[in-house]
Amino acid sequence: MKVKIDKTLAASIALHVLVLGWGLVSFSTKALEVEPEDSVPVDVVSADQLAHVMAGVKSGKKENPKPLVEKVAEAKPVEDAVGKITDKAPVVTDTAPPPQPKPVEKPVEKMPDPPKPVAEAKPKEEPKPVEKKPDPPVDPIAEALKKEEKKPKPPIQAATPPPQLQKPKERTFDQSKIAALLDKRDPARQATTGDTLNSNAALGLSKGKAADNSATWGSLFKQQVDRCWKKPYGGVDAKDFFMEVQVKLRRDGSLEVAPIPLTEPRSSYQRVFLESALRATIECAPYRLPAAFFEEWKDFIPQFSTEERG
């Protein structure tokens, strides 16, 4: 019996099959690649405990509606913050600092230092004032602040500072006055996030990842085969490459057949490298891998790479 089929229909079917087939093949190759993953240290939790953790509260809301807040600020009316600042007398800075002839003289005196050993009479010319003066860079703002500081001080520290102590006053840092540096304005900001503490009694989160917080079976395999793999040294110039081996495992993790090399070695080093991979795969069997993923690891392809462990 012959079936009559229209030419265009046949061509259409053929093209569809080709396109679909190509799509399946080319898009499915990368679908299941296991990314190299670092294993995560995991606490062993019993099924009961896990259930407890994951259970949540039935009466809870579906998701946390608000971001977490530890403490809620009291809602305060915004006060006139500007007024508080203006309590202080505005700082008046003298743009033109008082004329200081001394700093100019000092460098001149210091220059002729070398001859000092010859004429030792010079040190007599008041060494003290010389010591005091070494502050030639005059900061107008610092000067202004100093002036301001000096003014209120006399009433407070009138008794305590004898004239000797005034020498180092320029750079002293009085710890007891740290408080003075603080911003004494009342908090002017409103609580912008939430007005109630979260009870965190939600019925689990939709993106909860607690359940798979463990190494994937791929990295479990990697860890196990690594113990047996004596990667041969390829010299300082070895180009990076990897060798693929097909591994078929039984449910108990033992090898169903000997590992099958999939990459053709192109140099004596690559041959030795491939042999070391096969050797390691055989030697480390049986593998302990999670039974839940058996369908994935019963037939897979380890890629043994020259790259050093990161």
Next chain:
Amino acid sequence: MLTKHETIHEPFLIGRRQVLSGLALSGFILGGAHRVFAQARVPVTGDVAALPIAIPNFIAGTPSDGEVSIGVTQVITNNLKRSGLFAPIDQAAYIEKVVNIDTAPQFQSWKAIGAQALVTGRMTRLSNGRLKAELRLWDVATGQQLTGQQYDTSPEYWRRIAHIISDQIYERLTGEKGYFDSRVVFVDETGAKERRVKRLALMDQDGANVRYLTRGSDLVLTPRFSPSTQEITYMEFGQGDPRVYLLNIETGQREIVGNFPGMTFSPRFSPDGQRVIMSLQQGSNSNLFVMDLRSKSTTRLTDTPAIDTSPSYAPDGARICFESDRGGKPQIYVMPATGGPAQRISFGEGSYSTPVWSPRGDYIAFTKQGSGQFSIGIMKPDGSGERILTSGFHNEGPTFAPNGRVLMFFRDPGGNGGPSLFTVDISGRNELRVPTPGFASDPAWSPLLS
């Protein structure tokens, strides 16, 4: 109507079988092929590790061969261990005793002690007085024999047999040529520091079989092997000017290379062994010359008002590298072996000297001096990829193993001591002292003897 229709659209006739096979094919594409490509790929990285290898004592073919069997086993074990790429397992851990190398070993008992490779062998004295060595190398995991060899030789060369077997194992398990069956010529130093006696000496690469080639009455420096390994060229301070000599190791015959009116030094053979390249001092300068050993004709290669010295050929003989201070400080330059424009390749801090081209051609090793230290390093022939392998008070004079993977150099710790020889992998790993009878300097590694 029908016939007319048929003439307009030619129908496409397909048999039932064709329809079925077409469906089957599309079924394969949709189902089977998908499965093939669905296998997960798991990247496995790991660190380079020494291969655990079991080397039980070779079996004695006759009762009188026991000593040599153990000796061969020890030399092989020592060679592989020193390479840094193998981890020989202590014999005390062995479960199985190999009694016959003609049957396959019990791989389970070797697997149990962690061995991945197993060497079995037998030494037998033949009726003609020669010594026969048999070797089998096994892959413990797969149970396959990786190599099987048989050699025979005069009994006094049993160490060489052990070195050749070591090279076999090394090559089969690393994919690289070995270097154990080779020798080293060096300057042996004895006596107090101010009255040091320096003699040329020859030994196996593992420090065994030391032989002295000169008596020590004259000062000798920079010995170098010819590619044939039968001759050595070196510099000697005799009665007059220091001269470059050629010495036949077997006959002890000596001759002066070239007839120059001045001091000649730092000689080295061309890769074909037909020429010797060296420096000739003229006034305060020195330039490079090459002499053809057959015709005795000499050719000047450089003509600069600087000190050009320490020339070394590339393995293909087309280029040379050398040291020159034409740029101010000593640096390494590369130029065509026939002379011509030289290109500076070293640009780091400090000064560079004693360049030597690897037998593989991939690197140039050098001594680098800077910030109070002497270092041994390597760089590519274009000057890139500089890598310092070891640094210290005084390290100098690198020489490559025949496979270009290991360097030997000498180190002087300073003080009242003297220099000794060291090897280091060109990755900078596995630095080891080479045993010598006294102090030793200026090593030069021979090519493979076989």
